Amino acid sequence: MSRDQSTYRPETLTASRPLLWIAALLSVVMMAPVAWLVGLSIKNNRELMLGTESVFRLPYTLVNYVNILHSSQAFGWFFNSMIVAIGQTIGVLVLSSLAGYAFARLEFPLRRTIFVIVLFGLAVPEQAVIIARHQMFNWFGLHNSHLGLMLPGMSSAFGVFLMTQFFRAIPKEIDEAALLDNASQWRIFWKIMLPLTLPAQATLGIFTFLHAWNDYWWPLISATKKEMYTLTIGIASSQTNFAQSEGLGFLSAQAVFASLPVLIVYIFFQRHIVTAVSGGAVK
Template sequence: MKSKIWIHLVLIVGAVVMVVPFFWMISTSLKTYVESVQIPPTIMPSDPQFSNYLAVFESADFFLYYINTFLMTAGRTLAQLLLCSMAAYAFARLVFPFKNTIFILILSVLMVPMQVILIPNYALLTEFGWVDTFYALIVPGMFSAFGVFLLRQFFMGIPKELDEAALIDGCSHWGIYWRIILPNAKPALVALAIFTILNSWNDFLWPLVMTNSESMRVLSVGIASFQGQYSTDFPLLMAAAFLSTIPMLIMFIFLQKHLIAGISLGGVRR
């Protein structure tokens, strides 16, 4: 019993360290500028300024940043779910020449850090005329070696008897993939979806490099340039930071179970 109290004590100290920055972000975001630089600081805002959030929308086109981020995230995620699961089906179920070689080639992409491909991609997308368009934000992010690997591993675990029965019923491979494999692979698909959503929403270096006009800005780039502009107005900055991260916090709270199952399944945040 006594040892349980100690465990709680240690865990609570850790939890406080985790939560205080969030608390401080929200608390500051509701203060007036004067109150935010007051010494000693107030713990809670004396008169909550919800107008700070309106001010964020007035000083930058945050609404547009939301739309851009949403389109980038949705485009990448839907495409990855479809394209990666198709490839995974082939590697799990079909017999074709050079299957292993192609699979290993795809896996080798996992080793290449993003920064290495950044500059040649910038040149390539310039060539395509895609720089500063949604094509640059979405298309290269539609393909994921990690997604193929994760789904292939999961598909291998689905009993083959299921598709053999379907084959006898005259199903094509597309039919087996669509009607047998996909419905049976929901946990893995949800895991991949959550990873892709999270990484696209929070992505920074890629959109920073591949877009330059204000109308193409996503949230991460938006708040970073916001910081450059209002570097000392911390209530405004904290409101912007909180606004940009709210959707992911909400998603996390609702999809916690899936997210944690997914991490245990897929291994890592990529």
């Protein structure tokens, strides 16, 4: 019997069966709120006004999603969220990649000191600098603008740290071979190093997109005009002011509608997350 065959024994599978049942139970518990939200979104609002237990019985309808298609506000908020999330993600990837390469591969004065200062950003909560940030953006007239919503999230200490560690994991022999071929530092970064960090960039991009898409704190402060609301602020304002008139089903459909981009992004890039976590970026 080979080593591989002896590894998978019946008693091993029997011992792990309780863990599988526990994992399945936890998955059901975690998915229950999502299933409840989807169920509310496909129910008639008049039925839900009588009682939310009607979600467990027929009939179901897609009228709430049809109403979203006729709602210019929801699409405007969706458009704002998409611009902010994509712009912030691109900004973080560009700045973090450049900074990470500089800290990991280049020699310049006070490199270690500056890197430590950047890491201090991980320990400073956003709420601690919110007043100063609000005043700065007010002076420059950046409130109620897409740029004003994007800029704070582009300074990612975590992104710089992640990319620095990833660049450090790449063997230096690659740089030396490229230098022997008279390649410039920019060409080494752009043509050689950057493609090797795609798993880390995909992971950082997903985390940044999720954070920007779900961000509530800064858009609540910076976006005071309704046309500049992101989806998180728009849906929250609907729940506060129009829950009775719009209906619980319509609000649930808006929440499902707001979650779709996050789900799509994760489905397309999940394999890069697995590669980055397993450390398989550099062979």
